[in-house]
Amino acid sequence: xxxxxxxxxxxxxxxxxxxxxxxxxxxxxxxxxxxxxxxxxxxxxxxxxxxxxxxxxxxxxxxxxxxxxxxxxxxxxxxxxxxxxxxxxxxxxxxxxxxxxxxxxxxxxxxxxxxxxxxxxxxxxxxxxxxxxxxxxxxxxxxxxxxxxxxxxxxxxxxxxxxxxx
Amino acid sequence: xxxxxxxxxxxxxxxxxxxxxxxxxxxxxxxxxxxxxxxxxxxxxxxxxxxxxxxxxxxxxxxxxxxxxxxxxxxxxxxxxxxxxxxxxxxxxxxxxxxxxxxxxxxxxxxxxxxxxxxxxxxxxxxxxxxxxxxxxxxxxxxxxxxxxxxxxxxxxxxxxxxxx
Numbered sequence: 589x590x591x592x593x594x595x596x597x598x599x600x601x602x603x604x605x606x607x608x609x610x611x612x613x614x615x616x617x618x619x620x621x622x623x624x625x626x627x628x629x630x631x632x633x634x635x636x637x638x639x640x641x642x643x644x645x646x647x648x649x650x651x652x653x654x655x656x657x658x659x660x661x662x663x664x665x666x667x668x669x670x671x672x673x674x675x676x677x678x679x680x681x682x683x684x685x686x687x688x689x690x691x692x693x694x695x696x697x698x699x700x701x702x703x704x705x706x707x708x709x710x711x712x713x714x715x716x717x718x719x720x721x722x723x724x725x726x727x728x729x730x731x732x733x734x735x736x737x738x739x740x741x742x743x744x745x746x747x748x749x750x751x752x753x754x
Numbered sequence: 755x756x757x758x759x760x761x762x763x764x765x766x767x768x769x770x771x772x773x774x775x776x777x778x779x780x781x782x783x784x785x786x787x788x789x790x791x792x793x794x795x796x797x798x799x800x801x802x803x804x805x806x807x808x809x810x811x812x813x814x815x816x817x818x819x820x821x822x823x824x825x826x827x828x829x830x831x832x833x834x835x836x837x838x839x840x841x842x843x844x845x846x847x848x849x850x851x852x853x854x855x856x857x858x859x860x861x862x863x864x865x866x867x868x869x870x871x872x873x874x875x876x877x878x879x880x881x882x883x884x885x886x887x888x889x890x891x892x893x894x895x896x897x898x899x900x901x902x903x904x905x906x907x908x909x910x911x912x913x914x915x916x917x918x919x
Contacts, residue, residue: 739871740833747870754870 635679635691643694643703646678650706650713653680658690660706663716665724669750672698674726678706701726723748772908778822778848779904781810785821785845787838789828792855795890796827804893809900809912818844823903825896826882829857829864830873842880850907852899853882856889863889 626638641649650660661679668675678692696703705728707713717728718737725746728734736743745752788796799806806812815821818841830838842851853876856862861874876882883906886899905911 738831738833745870752868752870754868 630689633691635689637688637690639690639692641692641694643676643696646676646692646694647704647706647709649692650678650709653690653692654709656682657684658682658688660710660712660716663713663720665720665726665748667698667724667748667750668695669698674698674701674724676703676720676726696726702729703727704729705731707731722746725749775908779907782823782850782900782903783813783815783821784811784852785818785824785841786814786816787824787826787828787841789826789830789834790855790857792827792858792890795893796825796854796896799893799896804897806897806900809897809904811900818842819846821845822848823850823852825852825854826858826876827854827890829862830876830879832871832873835873835879838876839879850883850903851876851880852884852886852896852903853877854886854888854896854899855891856887858882859885859887 626640628635628638630636639649653660658680659682661681662677663679664677666675666677673695674697675693675695680690680692682688694703701724703726705713705717707717707728708730714732715737717726717731718734720726721728721731721734722736722739723746735741739747745754747754788794798804800812800814811823818824822845824842824845826838842849853859857864857872858876861869861872864872865874873879884899884903886895888895891899901912
């Protein structure tokens with residue numbers, strides 16, 4: 589299963605040395621990971637595969653995962669303030685047969701965080717993307733109903749950003 | 755003008771009032787308002803081991819119009835503020851409020867400098883009669899809170915207070 593998914597995903601990354609995301613502002617302290625699929629130790633990382641892709645590849649990855657029988661567990665965000673980027677994480681899991689968890693990451697610039705929605709592939713993504721929008725301000729294109737979900741509808745702040753002061 | 759010693763209303767009851775208050779105290783119908791973790795302890799209190807039915811309070815009413823006491827069990831978020839105020843207003847008199855757990859008393863563990871979404875205590879929204887501290891309070895503590903509310907209503911305590919040591 590692991591190998592099957594790995595092979596299916598690797599199709600998306602034909603050039604081994606492509607850049608991971610639109611160049612972030614700020615200095616790069618750690619070496620940027622190359623885009624692509626990495627097999628990680630489950631006991632240490634909590635996932636069997638770790639995929640770094642461009643924002644526009646997110647829907648293609650979701651379609652591959654759906655075809656391979658995965659379901660979407662969660663969508664979360666990370667605010668890398670020094671690199672001026674948001675990272676969006678998609679957790680995929682699989683029941684029945686061999687256990688395999690896949691983590692898909694994508695980075696977007698902080699000033700204009702725009703990612704296509706995967707809710708047309710996984711309807712469960714609807715609320716997770718609303719939560720990521722609510723707390724980070726990440727805009728999901730073509731989302732059917734991108735409004736706040738946990739904070740009051742008229743809130744004008746995004747609390748989980750690192751530069752948020754209440 | 756001499757000083758007049760007006761006894762508090764807890765002591766001066768007419769006989770009918772006394773009877774009515776006894777009836778109200780011994781059949782406090784709570785409104786199900788379990789919001790968070792304290793709701794689990796409230797459910798345990800309704801179960802058979804701790805048995806809130808001994809105090810006449812086993813009928814948790816889903817509608818505020820039929821309930822006497824609102825046990826605010828859990829965290830109040832700013833999104834829920836309007837709803838909980840509406841529910842409190844819909845309860846008919848006489849009504850009481852028990853704030854169960856630290857979140858309902860003062861915001862609890864969420865009362866920090868960077869709090870952005872938690873209302874710091876139910877008493878910011880409406881008057882509270884009994885506060886039950888704990889995170890979450892044990893079922894015995896909720897029963898003690900109900901007994902304290904009964905004492906507030908009738909002036910007499912059902913069972914003597916147990917002092918440690």
